[in-house]
Amino acid sequence: MNQLIFISLSTLTIVSALFMVFSRKPMYSVLSLIFCFFTVAGHYILLNAQFLAITHVIVYAGAIMVLFLFVVMLLNLNTVADQIKTMGFRVAAMIGAGMLFLVLLASLKSTTLGTFSFPEDNGMGMVEHVGMRLFTDYLLPFEISSILFLSAMIGAVLLAKKEKR
Amino acid sequence: MTFLGLMIPLLPLLGFLVNGLLGKYLPKGSAGWIGSLSVLASFVCVLLIFKDLQAEQAISIDVFNWIALGDFSISFGLWIDALTMIMLMVVTGVGFLIHLYSIGYMHGDEGFTRFFTYLNLFIFFMLLLVMGSNYLMMFIGWEGVGLCSYLLIGFWYKNEPFNDAAQKAFVMNRIGDLGFLLGMFFILFHFGTLDIQTVEQLAPGLASNGGLIMIITLLLFIGATGKSAQLPLYTWLPDAMAGPTPVSALIHAATMVTAGIYMIVRSNVLFALAPDTLTIILWVGVITSLFAAIIGLKQNDIKKVLAYSTVSQLGLMFVALGLGAFSSGIFHLVTHAFFKALLFLGAGSVIHALHGEQDIRKMGGLKKLIPITYITFILASLAISGFPLLSGFFSKDEILAHAFEQNKIVWIVVAVSSFLTAIYMFRLVFLTFFNNFRGSDETRSHIHESPWTMTFPLVVLCILAVLGGLIGLPAIFHVSHWLNTYLASVTEPSAALIHHGDGISHGLEIGLMCFAGLAAIVAIYLMYRKYVMQKAIPESEESQQGFIKAIANKFYVDEFFENAIVNPVFKLSEWFGTFFDKKIIDQIVNRTATTITSGGQALRLSQGGNTGTYVLAMVIGIVVLFIIRLLI
Amino acid sequence: MMTILLLFLPLLAALVVLLGGSKHASSIALGLAVAELAVTAYAINVFQTEGPEAFYVFHTWIDSPKVSFHLGLDGLSLVMVILTNLLVPLIILSGFNRTIPNAKGYFSLILLMQFALVGVFMAMDGLLYYIFWEVALIPIYFIALRWGGHNRVAITLKFFIYTLAGSLLMLFGFIMLYWYNPEQSFDIRELYTMVISQENQSWLFWMFFLAFAIKIPIVPFHTWQADTYRESPTQGTMLLSGIMLKMGIYSLIRWLLPVLPLGVAKWGQLAMILCVIGIVYASIIALKQKNLKNLLAYSSVAHVGLIAAGIFALNIQGLQGSVVQMFAHGVNVVGLFFCADIIFNRTNTNEISELGGIRNLAPLFSTMFTIVVLGSIALPLTNGFIGEFLLLYGVYEYNVWLSVFAGLTIILGAAYMLRMFKKVMLGQPSSYVPEFPDLYWNEKIVLGVFVLIIFGMGIYPQPIFNLVEPVLQDILSHSIL
């Protein structure tokens, strides 16, 4: 059952990702990526990371991708199809990425994952547990990430704000 | 004695310093007197020492320790023994006369002071050469006289060929000097000292190492050939006539060029231990003597004739040395110093009278115009030609006798060359002094006898040239050979080592003497007939042909050296300088740099500005690193 | 204290000159350089009475890695320091009567150079020595760059990078030595006594040798030299040829022979052959040089080739000869370049073919020039002879045939020097020499001192032998196993 769900979800993920990568229209890419993110959320649920799945949908599909959509539409990018790279470069890119995949696989193929066991649903993925971790052990990174946000915020405003001249 | 010994070289040095440093503050013309008197004073010191010093005695003066390091030390030392005494007397005596002569000869020259400065310096170095107690001291003098020779040949430095001649003299001497230097290294290495006396004492002990002694002596002999103008290093001497005539008389006839002979006699034990070297010396002397005499036959420059004559006579001295007759060599050295100095001074007087004319074809008939010069010159010519009972007759005869005794072929060649000596000398005499003057009338009207400062030395030297033979009268006169006796303490150690001939009978000796005298007279007569009676004058260069032309052109030896050595070296220099150094070595350096920069340029172009390419490079980089990681 | 003063006085002087303004820069510089010379004279005095121990300075400088501020002044160093401190005032004095833009910078750099040179000669710790060695390069580079001739930019950069390349290899060598040293320090005493395998020594040898060979320079690493000498301002050339290249030779004696005896044993012969080839090669090239400074540069290559050959002969005569000849060559070559400068100053050319006839116009100058030339062609009783005699003898002891070959220098040296002298000074005055004022007062002093040294050393060299004898014996004992 799980395997079946996994396989179907994975197929959807991969197909939508492929569509995202190869679509010439930015709008289609955005939409397929949103779809892809939903399938990833499905994987999270499959892995008993329910809270994360929700957050994922909210943050990625709800915020990030909307931002993308917004920009695509703002800049009116969807009217013309994207330019594509030269054939030679694309072949090189395919070979490069393919090689990366092969090399990673070759390196990882002998991995034994003996220390891993079946994931019990012990509430690990629920909001209480994750929240506890975040505000105890991970309190410092949590606070530090606020600096990151602050910085990004200032930056986004700095870069995108129209100057009053 | 020590003080006097020290004063001998120091007085000329003082003269040099006074003239050199204060010359321009002194009254004009005083330089000549300062120079001459300093040498005279030195001569007086020599005489004082000579008076007291017994023949077998020697004075050793250690001035200070010059170089002392490791296991050897070389002192700045002087050594005076019989041989030195002879040389000292020649150097200071003849030197003084020539200084005196120069006062008149150089009168009015703008470099008057400079001339005497150099001349005094020369005397100083020459004295160091003969007085040095070790080879290095000798070498100081050896190079020092070379320097003075250089300075004096190029005395009239505005004249380019004179400068070339000076440079040639110095460089050719340096070739010999390298031999000398290497010889010294061998001595120093194997004997552990450069002290001549010590070396002479130790030499027999090392005689078993025959090759070693031979190498040393050969190297020393190379030095001697350079300084004493023997084949093949003689070509500088004729060119050296560019210097003022007193210089030719002093340096290039009487003193410096005999340094080689002095050096060999000084190291006679070493040479006696190397019979092969002696043979080489013998043949070099023989060939040089004949070769130079032949060239002398066809020279038209009054000084060039004398120069080749000098080379030839020096060859004769080497013959004596090669025969192991060291004192005979010295004997001829002394007499030669007298008559050749006289000849040069006479020639100088002629040139002085003719305002610089040196070509004998433009002279003639001078005997009445400059009588003192004429008389002294002709006596000197007779002496060098071996006219009986004059000094040259005895000294030359002694060598001929030794030659006859040991090697008939040598005797024949040497006899021929002395015959030729008479020929070219009297060709010179007759062309210069007899018949009518061939120059312009304008010149003719100015000809006058030289002042006393010039004629006095001529007369004194003439007396010496005539009577000089008395110091070495042969046994047939039933008097002791004074020079041989006097030098015995020096030459004796070697005498035992040399296989002399059986000696020749008195009768044979008289026969030889008569033969030699007769030959000289015949030669003189032949020349008289040709140049006085037939009034022949030498042909111009263009009309000469064949062998005669070769002789007149000095057998093209200079050209040979020019083309075989000098030009190739210059070519090599240009090739090294403009091609090898710049195009090969430097290019390797520069190319390394340009290769690196062009590598930089190529790598720079990989940075094309395209983000995709950059990322691709990163991906490939990761892949490659993974592959490396997987493979190793 | 003495040592510190000796070292830092020039640095102080450089600062004073820099702050003192251009107007009096040369006088201030001269005064301070003379003061340094006076200190040196006093140091000689102290050395005579108390020996090298009086100059021992040791402070720990860096703990890890262990680098100490270790200065010492033994006979060898003292000779080199004397040479430096004697030449620098004269070099400064030679700059009088010349218009030098931004004089304060110029003289200050010269004094800075002096500081570094003194440091090189006194440093007894490898890294300290190396630092001084590199520091010496900076001022001379800027002197040549700022005040040099037309093509100076490319040529001085080549010089800088070429010599620096050698130096960095040496640094690498020093680091290797440091880790080979069980005590892990750069101290010269430990480097002398430590044991390194033959294999390591033989490649370390090249690290050091290359650095020194480029600096000296030994053929075929000499190609930077003639150009640099020609393009540098005279004082720069004097510093370069008179003192700086002695750094290389000094270092051969001080650092290469005793530290890497096995390396020298293995490769010394090759180095020797290079040196000897260099002598003849450079002499032959010098024969036909058209530019006076170029000719002098090549003659310098020939001379230092002989000096280096004497060192690799590994005997006391060769070493003594090299020390004496270093001193002599320092004086002679500086004198020669100064003469070239005097000629250039008056005629604006150094092309030999354009010169001639100066002898007649400037008799005093000619006499001085002649004497310096004679010193340089090693006439007996001049300083050049003692060194050359001992060096050739040293080489002779090493190998007879090499000495014959090396001995050609006395023939060729005479040939090119006299040819140069003839063309430049003798003959009829050329059109480039319309008038030629004789020596100015400062030139008289400089050349006069040189002439005195030339004869003084030529006649009585023994003090130098005595100074360096113990040091050289010690070095020899370490370098011959």
Place this chain on the structure above:
Amino acid sequence: MEHTTQLVPLNWYLLLSTFLFCLGVMGVLIRRNAIIILMCIELMLNSVNMLLVAFSSYSGNSDGQVFVFFIMVVAAAEVAVGLALLVSIYRNLGSTDIDLLNKLKW
């Protein structure tokens, strides 16, 4: 999830993530539109997230999940900054094609 269900081997997640990651890499390489490239990077991040969650769940260690939060934080910040840059460029260039950004080279 019931025990009876067949387990999904962890390797599958590893494989899927690696594939998605490389797909993202390929997207970054072959696309010229900066927006799409940014999205491809997001895809790469997501593949990482997924793997993290998988490791976390399979090992019963919630660190991985917490980490995913931080990745999301960073991704959001990145996107904000990236899109701001993009807008800025679009104003100057009138395009979001990164191949036109080649003034800086060599």
Place this chain on the structure above:
Amino acid sequence: MNTLIYTAGLGMVCLAMEILDLRKLLVPVILLGLAVIFGVNLMSWADSGPVIFAGLDMSSMLLVDHFSVAFNGVLIVAAAFLFAMSHDFYKDEQHHLSDYLTIIVFILCGAMVLTSYSNLVMMFLGIEIVSISLYILAGSRRHDLRSNEAGMKYFLMGSFASAVLLFGITLLYGASGSFKLTEIASYAATYGMDSPMFLVGSLLVVCAFLFKVAAVPFHFWSPDVYEGSPSLVTTLMATLVKVSFFAAFYRLMSSGFAGIDPHTSTILVIVAAATMIVGNLVALKQINFKRLLAYSGIAHAGYMLLAILSLKTNSASALLFYGATYILATIGAFAVALPVFSSTGKETIDAFDGLGRKKPFIAGMLTLSMLSLAGIPPLAGFLGKYYIFSEAIHNGYVAITLLAVITSIIGVYYYFKVILAMYTKAGEDTEIQFPMLYSIVGIICVALSILLGLWPGGLMGLL
């Protein structure tokens, strides 16, 4: 820990001052604040230890040890220089001043995290704080297309590298089950060599770091970004950021991977070699000063990789010393370059033409900085190189050190191009405005360079 908090607080103060319209006081306040922070940092030297945050032991996140305190000190000083220069640099952009400065303060925070992290989460956050802030700053000249391009390129490639980093971290986590450096280290010590996942993960993380420090072949961003960014940002990237990344890299290698395994060392040797060669060679042909320094930075990265390779007690000191000297020399150079650029309007090397005549003192500062970068004694750059080389040789990396020596000879050439421009070219007659603060920064940097060259003990003895 306190250092970090104070720094973050300083950032807040900056923002607050913007609101209170106190821009004129901004730079003095920041400098004052940095002085305080420097003091705080010094105090934490003595009692460095576990980090307590809100009563929780955070030592698994941050570890304040001597290494981090020393590096923090260097970084604070570097930041102080940058802020001092920013006063004049941003003269025409007063309305954004607080934004820029706040971001730089936050970068300093990120850098401090990077020097003291003990958890991969913190490492990741540190990297991202620094990187994202830099993307902003690089692209902050909004109307300058070159700045835009720099920002965009940096952003795209940086994000890509972050993704690679994350993938690596994930695999490390998968293998070891933790993000804590201590646990990863113990895992590495036990199973490290046998776990493919761990090896792949570590290699990917290393690759990401190689990107951040601009090592070949991950260096391509750096010249373009350096050239396009505003010059002060270039300075920031070349100095503070680069050194903080190296500190992080070193920390990861030494405490995370428990030393270096032969595979990784081989890879690092290859990368270091390529970095030295490419950096030095390409720099030869540059005419843009910033681009030149970018390649010089790449070359220096190659040398600093030697310190990473060596990984012994002394090599941390060597890295610290090298980083400090590199920062001093680079800031010294930029302190001269920034006003020259703004006066002449050029950023090429010929902007310096004739500076030796016009402003000899300023030219002298630049000369000394260049000499220090070239590693000429007695400047500190020499000792920096020396320590690095010495450590590398001691650890057996002889061949690569020899290569480093040879390439540093090449390096001299391009540093001297700048010097030659100043002293041998005539140059235009444009008046060079040279504000006071630049000179002060320059003088201090050069003085410190000389001082460290003569008394390296102060910094070398720390670690």
